[in-house]
Amino acid sequence: MADAHNYRAVERFSLGEMSMTKHTIKDYLNGRVEVGSQVTLEGWVRTRRDSKAGFSFLQIHDGSCFDPIQAVAPATLVNYQSEILHLTTHCAVRVVGTLIESQGKGQRFEVQAERVEVVGLVENPDSYPVSAKRHSFEHLRTVAHLRPRTNTFGAVARVRDCLSSAVHRFFHEHGFLWVHTPIITTSDAEGAGAMFRVSTLDLANPPRDDQGDVDFSADFFGKAASLTVSGQLNVEAYCLALSRVYTFGPTFRAENSNTTRHLAEFWMIEPEIAFANLSDDADLAEEFLKFLFQAVLNERPDDMAFFAQHVDKDCITRLEAFVAASFERMEYTDAIKALEKAQAKGEKFEFPVRWGIDLQSEHERYLTESLVGRPVVLMNYPKDIKAFYMRMNDDGRTVAAMDVLAPGIGEIIGGSQREERLDVLDSRLDELGLSKEHYAWYRDLRRYGTVPHAGFGLGFERTIIYATGMANIRDVIPYPRTPGNAEF
Amino acid sequence: MADAHNYRAVERFSLGEMSMTKHTIKDYLNGRVEVGSQVTLEGWVRTRRDSKAGFSFLQIHDGSCFDPIQAVAPATLVNYQSEILHLTTHCAVRVVGTLIESQGKGQRFEVQAERVEVVGLVENPDSYPVSAKRHSFEHLRTVAHLRPRTNTFGAVARVRDCLSSAVHRFFHEHGFLWVHTPIITTSDAEGAGAMFRVSTLDLANPPRDDQGDVDFSADFFGKAASLTVSGQLNVEAYCLALSRVYTFGPTFRAENSNTTRHLAEFWMIEPEIAFANLSDDADLAEEFLKFLFQAVLNERPDDMAFFAQHVDKDCITRLEAFVAASFERMEYTDAIKALEKAQAKGEKFEFPVRWGIDLQSEHERYLTESLVGRPVVLMNYPKDIKAFYMRMNDDGRTVAAMDVLAPGIGEIIGGSQREERLDVLDSRLDELGLSKEHYAWYRDLRRYGTVPHAGFGLGFERTIIYATGMANIRDVIPYPRTPGNAEF
Numbered sequence: 001m002a003d004a005h006n007y008r009a010v011e012r013f014s015l016g017e018m019s020m021t022k023h024t025i026k027d028y029l030n031g032r033v034e035v036g037s038q039v040t041l042e043g044w045v046r047t048r049r050d051s052k053a054g055f056s057f058l059q060i061h062d063g064s065c066f067d068p069i070q071a072v073a074p075a076t077l078v079n080y081q082s083e084i085l086h087l088t089t090h091c092a093v094r095v096v097g098t099l100i101e102s103q104g105k106g107q108r109f110e111v112q113a114e115r116v117e118v119v120g121l122v123e124n125p126d127s128y129p130v131s132a133k134r135h136s137f138e139h140l141r142t143v144a145h146l147r148p149r150t151n152t153f154g155a156v157a158r159v160r161d162c163l164s165s166a167v168h169r170f171f172h173e174h175g176f177l178w179v180h181t182p183i184i185t186t187s188d189a190e191g192a193g194a195m196f197r198v199s200t201l202d203l204a205n206p207p208r209d210d211q212g213d214v215d216f217s218a219d220f221f222g223k224a225a226s227l228t229v230s231g232q233l234n235v236e237a238y239c240l241a242l243s244r245v246y247t248f249g250p251t252f253r254a255e256n257s258n259t260t261r262h263l264a265e266f267w268m269i270e271p272e273i274a275f276a277n278l279s280d281d282a283d284l285a286e287e288f289l290k291f292l293f294q295a296v297l298n299e300r301p302d303d304m305a306f307f308a309q310h311v312d313k314d315c316i317t318r319l320e321a322f323v324a325a326s327f328e329r330m331e332y333t334d335a336i337k338a339l340e341k342a343q344a345k346g347e348k349f350e351f352p353v354r355w356g357i358d359l360q361s362e363h364e365r366y367l368t369e370s371l372v373g374r375p376v377v378l379m380n381y382p383k384d385i386k387a388f389y390m391r392m393n394d395d396g397r398t399v400a401a402m403d404v405l406a407p408g409i410g411e412i413i414g415g416s417q418r419e420e421r422l423d424v425l426d427s428r429l430d431e432l433g434l435s436k437e438h439y440a441w442y443r444d445l446r447r448y449g450t451v452p453h454a455g456f457g458l459g460f461e462r463t464i465i466y467a468t469g470m471a472n473i474r475d476v477i478p479y480p481r482t483p484g485n486a487e488f
Numbered sequence: 489m490a491d492a493h494n495y496r497a498v499e500r501f502s503l504g505e506m507s508m509t510k511h512t513i514k515d516y517l518n519g520r521v522e523v524g525s526q527v528t529l530e531g532w533v534r535t536r537r538d539s540k541a542g543f544s545f546l547q548i549h550d551g552s553c554f555d556p557i558q559a560v561a562p563a564t565l566v567n568y569q570s571e572i573l574h575l576t577t578h579c580a581v582r583v584v585g586t587l588i589e590s591q592g593k594g595q596r597f598e599v600q601a602e603r604v605e606v607v608g609l610v611e612n613p614d615s616y617p618v619s620a621k622r623h624s625f626e627h628l629r630t631v632a633h634l635r636p637r638t639n640t641f642g643a644v645a646r647v648r649d650c651l652s653s654a655v656h657r658f659f660h661e662h663g664f665l666w667v668h669t670p671i672i673t674t675s676d677a678e679g680a681g682a683m684f685r686v687s688t689l690d691l692a693n694p695p696r697d698d699q700g701d702v703d704f705s706a707d708f709f710g711k712a713a714s715l716t717v718s719g720q721l722n723v724e725a726y727c728l729a730l731s732r733v734y735t736f737g738p739t740f741r742a743e744n745s746n747t748t749r750h751l752a753e754f755w756m757i758e759p760e761i762a763f764a765n766l767s768d769d770a771d772l773a774e775e776f777l778k779f780l781f782q783a784v785l786n787e788r789p790d791d792m793a794f795f796a797q798h799v800d801k802d803c804i805t806r807l808e809a810f811v812a813a814s815f816e817r818m819e820y821t822d823a824i825k826a827l828e829k830a831q832a833k834g835e836k837f838e839f840p841v842r843w844g845i846d847l848q849s850e851h852e853r854y855l856t857e858s859l860v861g862r863p864v865v866l867m868n869y870p871k872d873i874k875a876f877y878m879r880m881n882d883d884g885r886t887v888a889a890m891d892v893l894a895p896g897i898g899e900i901i902g903g904s905q906r907e908e909r910l911d912v913l914d915s916r917l918d919e920l921g922l923s924k925e926h927y928a929w930y931r932d933l934r935r936y937g938t939v940p941h942a943g944f945g946l947g948f949e950r951t952i953i954y955a956t957g958m959a960n961i962r963d964v965i966p967y968p969r970t971p972g973n974a975e976f
Contacts, residue, residue: 024663024731042763043731044937062762063730064663090937094763119763120908120938128936145722145929146936148729157730161665168656175512175552177649182967183671183715183738184684184753186974196672196686196708198715200742203702206691214691220684220742220752221974227671227686234633234967234976241636242551242645243512243531249738250671254688254708264708265672274550275530275582275607420608441633441976448616448634449532449578450608479670479722486674486709488722488929 024064028109033099041071041095041111042119044149047132048087056084058116060095063148066155066302070102070110071095083118089132090149092120137475144479144488152311155303156476159296160464166295167248167269167460170288176244176271181231183250186223187438194254195226196264227252232270232455233389233442236418239272239453240445246271248460256483260472263461265481272455278391278400278417279329281454282377285404285413286327288458289375293319296467304468312469318408319467325374330367332381332398338371339363358385364403364410376405388428389442390416391452402456409466415456422446512552516597521587529559529583529599530607532637535620536575544572546604548583551636554643554790558590558598559583571606577620578637580608625963632967632976640799643791644964647784648952654783655736655757655948658776664732664759669719671738674711675926682742683714684752715740720758720943721877721930724906727760727941728933734759736948744971748960751949753969760943766879766888766905767817769942770865773892773901774815776946777863781807784955792956800957806896807955813862818855820869820886826859827851846873852891852898864893876916877930878904879940890944897954903944910934 025043027033043062050056054075059068073084073095087093097113104110122128129135129143130150140147147153168178184198200220201207207215216224231247238245251268273284296304297319308316330338339353347370351360359367359378368376380393381401390399400417419425425446429436436443464476474480479488513531515521531550538544542563547556561572561583575581585601592598610616617623617631618638628635635641656666672686688708689695695703704712719735726733739756759776761768784792785807796804818826827841835858839848847855847866856864868881869889878887888905907913913934917924924931952964962968967976 026663042939044729063665063732092937092939119940120934120936122937123935143929143932145725145932146729148726149937154730157665157667157726160668164666164668165656165660168653172653175514177551177645178652179645179966180648180652180738180755182753182969182974182976184740184969184974185976187976194688196688197691198684198686199691200682200684201691203685203687203689203691203694204700212692220744220971221969222972223974225974237633237976238636238645238966241532241634242642244551250668252672256708265670267668441631444631444633446608447611448608449580449610449637451530451580452607478667478726481670481672481709483708484710486670486672486711486713488670488675488725 025060025062025067025069026064028069028099028111029065029067029107031108035099035101035109037099039097039099039111041069041093041097043068043093045087045089045091045093047089048084050085056080056087058084058087058093058095058113060093060111061154063154063157066151066158066306067107070104070107071097071113071116072110073113073116077113077116079116079118084116086121087118088122088125089128090130091118091122093117094119137472141474141480148478151306153475155300155306156464156468156470157478158303159300159307159468160476162296162300163292163460163463163467164248166292169295170291171244171246171271174244176246177238177242179231179235179238179245179247180249181228181234181247183228184221184225185228186221186225187233193229195229196252196254198225198227227254229253230268230270230457232272232457235270235272235455236442236453237445239274239455240449240451243274244271258483260474261462263473263477263480263482264486266473266477267460269458269460270455272453274451274453276417276454277452278379278402278454281415281417281456282327282329282379282402282404285377285402285415285456285458286375289404289406289413290323292463293467294323297323307468307470314408315467315469318469322375322406327375327377327404328372329377329379330372332378335359335363335367335378339366342366342371356382356384359403361410364405365407368405368410369407373407375407378403378405386416388432388434389418389425391419392424392428400454404456406466409462412462412466413456413458415454417452417454420446420450420452422450513548513550513555513557514552516557516587516599517553517555517595519596523587523589523597525587527585527587527599529557529581529585531556531581533575533577533579533581535577536572538573544568544575546572546575546581546583546601548581548599549642551642551645554639554646554794555595558592558595559585559601559604560598561601561604565601565604567604567606572604574609575606576610576613577616578618579606579610581605582607625960629962629968636966639794641963643788643794644952644956644958645966646791647788647795647956648964650784650788651780651948651951651955652736654780654787657783658779659732659734659759662732664734665726665730667719667723667726667733667735668737669716669722669735671716672709672713673716674709674713675721681717683717684740684742686713686715715742717741718756718758718945720760720945723758723760723943724930724941725933727762727943728937728939731762732759746971748962749950751961751965751968751970752974754961754965755948757946757948758943760941762939762941764905764942765940766867766890766942769903769905769944770815770817770867770890770892773865773890773903773944773946774863777892777894777901778811780951781955782811785811795956795958802896803955803957806957810863810894815863815865815892816860817865817867818860820866823847823851823855823866827854830854830859844870844872847891849898852893853895856893856898857895861895863895866891866893874904876920876922877906877913879907880912880916888942892944894954897950900950900954901944901946903942905940905942908934908938908940910938
């Protein structure tokens with residue numbers, strides 16, 4: 001059939017080499033391209049330095065790795081005076097030249113430029129919001145569209161991507177399926193937090209029922225809908241069909257928390273495993289976290305070196321210690337005893353310690369940093385401080401919940417074995433005044449081929465904070481959403 | 489420090505083997521475990537057949553692959569009469585036995601059971617909503633929490649996961665960074681579609697301004713916010729810092745479309761490449777789609793064989809042809825000529841054909857199926873039917889847009905080279921009456937180090953439909969959201 005048509009096929013052309021096969025600066029710096037090759041660099045100028053010897057040194061960056069490559073532009077180039085000497089930070093250029101071994105220190109390879117083409121200038125360089133001088137993170141948040149051009153936020157983007165990629169790799173190597181649980185939900189929050197309403201009603205003049213209340217039956221989904229706070233209940237249904245599953249997606253909290261640790265929109269990872277108990281869950285959490293941090297150490301030494309030098313000098317040693325450690329398993333009840341004993345010996349805590357409390361950050365950090373000196377999995381919490389779906393232990397007063405505590409941050413993972421016994425689940429629903437009808441589909445999972453199963457949630461941004469030492473969660477997500485802020 | 493504490497470490501125990509290292513049914517069926525080994529199967533009964541010779545044959549399934557494994561349970565087992573003979577579809581069991589080569593046909597390996605432990609029964613098997621008999625997809629949509637237990641929806645879940653995984657693998661092998669663009673946005677839809685409002689206001693009694701309008705300055709984000717229809721504008725900012733980036737996340741349309749092709753919530757993939765033009769974009773689309781479908785053919789032959797047998801007999805040959813084909817590049821203008829010529833020769837189209845129209849599905853399918861017989865990249869559309877951000881061509885009447893059309897489905901990808909010239913972009917904004925202030929940050933990308941760049945969007949569910957032949961988009965996402973439906 002291909003010969004039956006009479007149109008002119010579009011000629012395949014390209015800007016320089018075909019995008020997908022062209023080399024990046026990472027390739028050049030890593031020695032993957034032969035010295036002496038003719039190369040084309042496409043990227044942005046990080047800095048320009050002019051030598052009196054008749055050269056300019058351009059540091060060219062394309063995002064493929066932390067380091068830029070140096071291009072040496074001789075004054076003999078036709079546009080040296082008219083263009084090259086006017087290049088400023090983040091001007092876009094295309095440099096054609098020869099890859100050579102560098103004589104200068106600090107880099108192995110550089111490019112002897114034969115042509116420097118200016119692709120895009122920076123308007124008014126003096127007022128450019130991300131010029132080469134140092135800017136505060138507060139300022140850079142106001143230019144979230146430009147901040148990935150800076151050293152810090154470029155490094156954050158690469159580490160974030162590296163961790164994302166490691167999440168998927170870990171789970172696929174272990175036979176897990178990624179399940180896309182819904183974002184819009186008509187389920188309640190099961191106490192996980194305040195929710196955003198999602199609607200297409202005319203808010204200025206919504207339809208009303210006989211009582212004068214808003215009539216959500218006229219809304220898009222035929223009832224009141226919200227943004228999800230967790231994919232767990234949904235993914236449990238897939239776990240009880242396919243054994244090993246996980247979610248990795250955006251999650252929401254409509255809480256008016258203006259802190260360095262809270263976002264209204266963040267990404268969460270929630271694995272769920274069938275035929276598994278709390279101990280299996282703890283083993284999975286330990287193996288998973290170590291895999292993630294080992295991946296960052298292996299794959300992003302360039303960015304991690306930058307964080308260690310400029311953001312948090314301990315970030316590399318912290319990850320190395322984390323990966324090398326064997327996580328301690330500790331009962332909640334024993335943790336309370338240990339905290340009480342510490343208090344008796346003079347340790348000061350702001351919040352009181354007694355069996356039944358939800359541990360505060362100071363308690364968690366004492367346990368993992370001072371008492372154990374390694375990550376700790378705290379297990380079997382009082383039922384009254386935990387959610388309805390967690391499995392009741394035989395003692396009748398604790399549930400099979402766990403938190404993973406890490407030195408330097410405290411809680412990083414929360415999880416549990418789920419209550420798989422319908423009668424026990426129903427008792428809990430009754431006890432908490434939750435509607436069996438509302439959870440009918442979730443109860444079905446216990447009526448039909450139920451099995452012991454367990455899972456946990458890992459906040460992705462907190463993982464990035466732990467890896468990089470960045471202090472504010474708004475600086476590890478591209479476009480942070482917080483009270484009063486959903487710009488860009 | 490570890491010796492300073494006095495709590496009792498929790499003993500590590502496990503249900504059978506440690507979850508992460510235990511074998512799955514896939515391992516057994518693929519010959520990865522030595523014949524004669526003592527094995528433990530944990531999964532759900534697909535079917536039970538009783539032989540008069542004193543055996544029951546249990547097909548056991550754990551989601552790791554399409555096929556179940558057969559366990560042979562002799563009548564001599566202690567619970568044979570009391571339990572095994574009562575097992576029904578989706579009862580959960582743990583089988584301990586010996587892996588042997590199968591004498592029966594249809595499978596290479598089976599398990600000679602020495603113990604069959606019932607973990608979870610199915611209540612009232614006769615009214616079990618996903619019992620072993622055939623159910624309509626309509627019925628199964630009403631039990632979306634149970635449908636992944638069926639052959640079809642288990643296969644869909646594995647193919648969806650396989651494609652997801654291939655998306656990430658492709659981009660990482662090519663040096664792309666995954667960027668998590670925001671879900672909640674205060675940007676306009678740039679015409680991409682109706683949006684859902686996101687709010688924490690009391691809808692029954694919202695705050696009002698002097699004019700009586702809803703006062704969104706009192707809302708959570710301090711202004712009116714919505715769910716995103718595309719991450720493109722946001723990811724462009726990352727592209728112009730890091731060169732190769734992509735999004736893969738949920739996207740929303742508040743359109744009252746009750747069709748087999750529309751969802752209110754769906755997943756989309758949007759790569760964006762710097763120093764690239766429309767031709768590079770087309771090359772990327774071609775390489776990417778082929779990679780995805782080759783991955784499904786390589787990695788899910790079991791599920792694809794099922795789809796070919798029960799859902800769409802052409803699905804495997806369609807993908808094989810797709811992967812083997814060289815995509816045709818065709819100008820929009822030439823496509824119109826070809827359609828007019830076809831009409832002149834007697835081809836009937838419901839919708840009129842003339843230069844300037846947005847092609848209808850019938851036109852697209854004629855081009856790709858009848859005229860060319862291979863995938864087609866249609867390029868350079870009239871500017872009046874395309875978005876403001878697409879790059880103006882030198883002819884002044886077309887823009888550098890492209891659609892990828894595939895036999896059997898029509899449009900599967902839409903993309904464009906983006907307008908990187910500030911003056912041209914501004915003219916387009918003026919022409920369309922769009923606010924330069926509203927797009928100030930997007931315009932900044934053209935003021936500071938702009939470069940030619942391009943990208944496209946691929947609807948993930950449509951990709952799954954194309955791969956599997958499933959007819960309704962509600963059946964390829966775990967929990968579909970459509971007008972009047974956001975259950976579970």
